[in-house]
Amino acid sequence: MTKLTQTFAALADDTxxxxxxxxxxxxxxxxxxxxxxxxxxxxxxxxxxxxxxxAGLIDQRAKGTHRYYTVRPEALRAIADWTSNHRAFWEGSLDRLDTLLALDPDGEEEA
Structure with missing residues (x-):
């Protein structure tokens, strides 16, 4: 399991x-x-x-008998980067679909 897959699997649980x-x-x-x-x-x-x-999403630090947790920014950055890459793909795909839909049945652009 890749680190990103492990990240998404961890976040798949509502809690x-x-x-x-x-x-x-x-x-x-x-x-x-x-x-x-x-x-x-x-x-x-x-x-x-x-x-x-x-999964590398949070860090823990101990102070006495208490445990404190923080989010690891680099883990959230990896999710944001993955999302951005996929967003660019889908935007390009939707732009190509818009172009195809603008063509008439003969393959020419409608006025």
Whole structure:
């Protein structure tokens, strides 16, 4: 599995996606703060955080008995780069389709 595939697989889960969204919006957060509002156990949140760490989406730092998490900007950059490359492909494809649709059945441009 490539790193990007692992990234998308990690984000495919609603809870993990929401964790990343919270970290993007709020910056560094403690594990306990991240678990608020999910309605799942702390061990379940820990498993989700481990998947996100393994995928390279978040970093963890320890301070005493607390664990703090942040999003890794380079991971989000990889997603943005992939999206931009695919966007250019689809825009080009749609432009070619527009050109074809503008042709009459004889293959000539309609006025």
């Amino acid at each position: 993990r996606f929401e964790i990343v969204e919270r970290l993007v919006a709020g910056g560094e957060m403690a594990a306990g703060d991240l678990s608020d509002g999910f309605g799942i156990s702390a061990p379940a949140i820990s498993r989700h955080l481990k998947v996100l760490r393994t």
